[in-house]
Amino acid sequence: MWGICSRTVVGMAKSGGCVRPRHLVRPVSATRVAGRYLSHQRGLPCLPVPPLQQTCERYITALEPIVDAEELMHTKKLLQEFQKPGGLGERLQKGLQKRACNTDNWLSEWWVQLAYLDYRMPVVVHSSPGLVLPRMDFNDKLGQIRFAARLTAGVLDFKTMIDNETLPVEYMGGKPLCMNQYYEVLSSCRIPGLKRDSIVNHAKSSPPPKHITVAHNFQFFQLDVYNSDGTPLTEDQICDQLERICSASQEGNVEPVGILTTQHRDSWGKAYLELIKDKTNKESVTAIQKSIFTLCLDGSVPQVTNEMYRSRAAVQMLHGGGSQWNSGNRWFDKTLQFIIGEDGTCGANYEHAPAEGPPIVALIDHVVEYTRKPETARSPSASLPMPPKLHFNITPEIQTNIEEAKRSMDTLAQDLDMKVIVFGHFGKNVPKAHKMSPDAFIQVALQLAFYRMHQRCCATYESASLRMYRLGRTDTIRSASSASASFVKAFDDPSKQNTEKVDLMEKAVKAHRSYTNMAISGQAIDRHLLGLKMQAIEEKLSVPAIFKDSAYTKALHYRLSTSQVPSKTDCVMCFGPVVPDGYGVCYNPMNDHINFALSSFSSCKETSAAHLAQAVEDALMDMRAVLQETPRAKL
Ligand code: COA
Numbered sequence: 001m002w003g004i005c006s007r008t009v010v011g012m013a014k015s016g017g018c019v020r021p022r023h024l025v026r027p028v029s030a031t032r033v034a035g036r037y038l039s040h041q042r043g044l045p046c047l048p049v050p051p052l053q054q055t056c057e058r059y060i061t062a063l064e065p066i067v068d069a070e071e072l073m074h075t076k077k078l079l080q081e082f083q084k085p086g087g088l089g090e091r092l093q094k095g096l097q098k099r100a101c102n103t104d105n106w107l108s109e110w111w112v113q114l115a116y117l118d119y120r121m122p123v124v125v126h127s128s129p130g131l132v133l134p135r136m137d138f139n140d141k142l143g144q145i146r147f148a149a150r151l152t153a154g155v156l157d158f159k160t161m162i163d164n165e166t167l168p169v170e171y172m173g174g175k176p177l178c179m180n181q182y183y184e185v186l187s188s189c190r191i192p193g194l195k196r197d198s199i200v201n202h203a204k205s206s207p208p209p210k211h212i213t214v215a216h217n218f219q220f221f222q223l224d225v226y227n228s229d230g231t232p233l234t235e236d237q238i239c240d241q242l243e244r245i246c247s248a249s250q251e252g253n254v255e256p257v258g259i260l261t262t263q264h265r266d267s268w269g270k271a272y273l274e275l276i277k278d279k280t281n282k283e284s285v286t287a288i289q290k291s292i293f294t295l296c297l298d299g300s301v302p303q304v305t306n307e308m309y310r311s312r313a314a315v316q317m318l319h320g321g322g323s324q325w326n327s328g329n330r331w332f333d334k335t336l337q338f339i340i341g342e343d344g345t346c347g348a349n350y351e352h353a354p355a356e357g358p359p360i361v362a363l364i365d366h367v368v369e370y371t372r373k374p375e376t377a378r379s380p381s382a383s384l385p386m387p388p389k390l391h392f393n394i395t396p397e398i399q400t401n402i403e404e405a406k407r408s409m410d411t412l413a414q415d416l417d418m419k420v421i422v423f424g425h426f427g428k429n430v431p432k433a434h435k436m437s438p439d440a441f442i443q444v445a446l447q448l449a450f451y452r453m454h455q456r457c458c459a460t461y462e463s464a465s466l467r468m469y470r471l472g473r474t475d476t477i478r479s480a481s482s483a484s485a486s487f488v489k490a491f492d493d494p495s496k497q498n499t500e501k502v503d504l505m506e507k508a509v510k511a512h513r514s515y516t517n518m519a520i521s522g523q524a525i526d527r528h529l530l531g532l533k534m535q536a537i538e539e540k541l542s543v544p545a546i547f548k549d550s551a552y553t554k555a556l557h558y559r560l561s562t563s564q565v566p567s568k569t570d571c572v573m574c575f576g577p578v579v580p581d582g583y584g585v586c587y588n589p590m591n592d593h594i595n596f597a598l599s600s601f602s603s604c605k606e607t608s609a610a611h612l613a614q615a616v617e618d619a620l621m622d623m624r625a626v627l628q629e630t631p632r633a634k635l
Contacts, residue, residue, distance in 0.1 A: 036165040037179065044178055047107055047469040048522045049100050052093045055528045056083055058518075059555075062478045062525060065457045065485035067551045075551040082546050089544070092535040096528075099535070105471035107527050110534050112473075116353035117197040120265040123190070123332050124409070125416055125576035127352050129586070130317030131364060132310055132420065132597070133571045136344040136371075144342045145246060147371065148295055149239035151338055151346075152212065154370030155293060156225060156232040158363050159186055170362070170467075172520065177467040184354035185363070189289035190333040192261075192269040199335075199353050202290045213291040213390070214242065217299065218256040218328045219249040220390040222287045237381050245387055246297065255402055256328020257392045262319070262409040263401075271401040275392075284390035293336040298326045300342050310420035314574040314597055315413070317347040322413035323406035336360070347571070356463065356474060357565035357573050357586075365568040416576060417602045419609040423594040423617055426624065431509075434627050438589050439564050440512035443479040444487065444505065445623055446585060449615035450560055451488035454606070458559035461578070464519035466527075475519045476526040479562065483511035491622070498630040505623060558582060564589065572597045580604055583612055594620075 056079045063072055082089040100106040119127060138147055161167045162182055170177045187203040202209050210226040223241055225233050233241070260271050276282040288294070301321060304312045317339055320327035330337060330349065337349045350360050394402070431441035443462060450458060460479040466472030487508040490496045518524055533547050546552060559582040565573040566588055573586045574597030584599040596616060600607035 037183070040169055040176070040179060041470055044176065044470040045468070046100060047105050047466060047472055049093070049096045049106065049531070050523045050525075050528045052083060052089050054523070055525045056089075058525045059529065061482070063551050063555060064482045065480045066459050067554055071551045071554075075546070075549055078546045078549055082544055088536070088541070089532070092532045092539070092541075092544070095535040095539060096531050105469065107466075107531060108471040108473055110531070111527070112199075112353055113196070114530070114534075117190075117193075117199070118195075122262055122264055122268075122408075122412065123351055124262045124319045124327075125412055126578075127575075128318075128332060128349055129352065129357060129573050129575040130314055130319075131348040131350070131357075131360065131571060131573050132313045132317055133346045133348075133364070133368065133569060135309065135313070136346050138344050139342070141246065141342055143344070144297060144340055145242045146239055147346065148242055148297060148338075148340045149235050150371045151340065151367055152225065152238050152295060153232070153235040154367035155186075155338070155363070157370055158366045159292065160232075162186065172465065172468060175468050177465070178470055178472050180471055181355035181359040181467075182363075185335050185350070185360065187290065187292050188335045188354055189331075190335070190351050190353055191289065192265055192272045192333065194266065194269040194273075197265060197269075197353075200289060201354070205290075209290045209292055211287070211291050213288045213294045213331065213334070214245050214297065214387070215258065215294060215329045215331065216246055216297040217249045217251070218254050218258065220258070220284065220288060220331070221245045221249070221387045222291070222390055223295075223387040224384075225292070233384075234381060235376075237384060240381075241384060241387055242297070248386070248389065255392070255394045255399065256323065256406070257394075257398075257402065258330050258332075259323055259328040259405045259409055260401060261330065261332035262327055262412075263405045264408070267401075267404070271398070271405075274395075274397050274401065278393045278395070280391050280393055281398075284392055287390050288331050288334065291334070293338060294331050294334045296326070296329050296337055296339045298329055298339060298341045298345070301325055301345070303343070310422070310572070311418050313341075313345045313347060314418050314420045314572075315416070316341065316345060317349055318418065318574055318576070319409070319413050319416065322410045324410075327409050327413065328406075356465065357563065358465065361565055361567040361569075361571070361573070364571070368569045368571075415601050415603050417600045417607075417609040418574065418597065419599070419613045420572060420574065420595070420597045421613045421617070423596060423620060425593075425617075425621060427590045427592045427594050429591050430624055430627075436506070436509045437513040437516070440509040440516065441623070442564070442587060442589060442594065442620070443477075443512050443562070444484055444508045445616060445619040446560060446562060447480060447484045447508070448488045448491055448619040448623070449612060450583075452492070452619070453611060453615050454559075457485050457488065458582075459555050459557055460560040461558040461562060463563040464516060464524065466520065466522060468520060469522060472522075475522070475524040477512070477515050477519045477524070478526075479512060479515075479560070481508065481511045481515065484508040491626075498626050501626050502630045505626070560585060562586070570595065574599065577601060577607075581606055583607060583609065585612070585616075 187209045188201040191198045211222050211224045214221045214223050335351045335354050340346050428438035431438040457480045462477040462479050463474045464477045487504040490504050536543050558578050561578040562585040572588050572595035575584045576599050577584045581604045586597045588595040598609045598613050600609045
């Protein structure tokens, strides 16, 4: 995970109250000009380890709306035992603090392993998000190719900023953010293992990769996107090369090897070993893994009404629509795949292990802006060699694996229920006008929507960025709070006055924003609890009873798994539910509207993405109505 290190900085660095060996500061890549990136990273604080007692108290508070009184009593007792002086909690806390002193980030390596590389469900739907861009202005093969060339040139333009370390540092609440994720998303790939996967990042190899992979008609091509003098190909050159690739792959009657990457990770781990036994196959796979990114030129898909368009596009981005459509026109292990249809559909899919949505969206915002620049006149250019096709020899065993992958992909595609809506009545403007955090307002509306549908509150996950800390990833904002529970229970109660409803709404919104502040400053409970559990495992101690408790299981059963991914472009990210009876909800609040992508599994009779979408719209409208009708809220 540390990559190929060209230079090891020796000495000691002072950070976050710990003196740590400097070699633990991330090494500079062989391809990077040393300097800006590293000095920025070094200046970031280390992720703190929250106080033990604080986490235990906050854990109880978080359980209140989702477990019953008896369970809560039991958990309180377990926590008392866990925290007593000289007890297991204290020992694990000390171990964690020591780890924090000896690593760049006590959590990040554990987190990538546990949340991603050890997770064995298919990355498709279960882990890798999709991103739906607005429909572009083309409707045929030529338009698809031209746009793909432009998009590729836009990504290379962004890559120049990564390579030169000229990416502007991002800020949140005035604080600089860790920029590491930007260096992990290009030229990298997940590799399936028998029990655990890994990630390779070839951006750090010398020389770094100069090609992308193009997928068309389930066939893969290696397209060099740099000239021998190191300059990127022009848009016209890329366009010519893509035309040649498309002409050379018109025949669609080939085995969709890429569909193997949609499998359960254990199955794919086995199938992978079988696949790469053959030398040609191994070379082809390596070329895909090393490539800067994958460009998927999709085959045509069924046309739908304008109303249905975004939902269908989300499915195309998330899983490709099944084996008869585009699921085989992918390499889902690839960190970044841009997907372009013939009908103006455009978006991406990304493998989650190396990065969260916001850096991916920032890259895509740049690319979209680039594609909107006026076209320059085509300039004559020297002819380039034909991009080589990446061949695969299909043995009967590989054939069997492909058939199995097709079957399970089709079952998954049929099961996923996806609804994308544009809530057009208002956006961040209305909550802001009422002096409320828009994100908290939306989260409280989600609580109300879920409560109205299911007559209960549920454990809810919202991602909070930990990028204020070096190598920071995420923690959990637990959106179901006692305050939100009081609000949702009162809201439809005819005996309650509007003033009381508004008062409860304000309290719920404030509670959410205060949890958010706690989470982004490294003081939330979930990663700390996970750290304590991992510390017990590392020290070969028995796992503490608090983690075997039914309340802990309930706390981690996120029927609502949510995330805000904002962007400049009018797009929306989408992902699947994380539990069989749950929902995945991703939203992009713009100033005057909100894009939502909501998902559920059709096999669960209790849930429906479309019903939740309607319930969220109703909740947002009803919350605004009560604010508008109640004079106090206008103060
Ligand atoms: N009154 C008026 N305006 C307010 C307000 C209030 N009480 N509270 C907030 N606002 C404003 C903010 O100033 C901000 O203004 P801007 O639009 O000019 O920037 C805007 O409302 C949005 O703030 P808010 O809705 O509170 O959310 P946020 O931008 O702080 O985001 C999180 C909250 C949790 C989404 C963010 O902290 C985060 O962690 N994001 C990363 C999530 C992630 O990684 N997701 C990907 C997972 S794959």
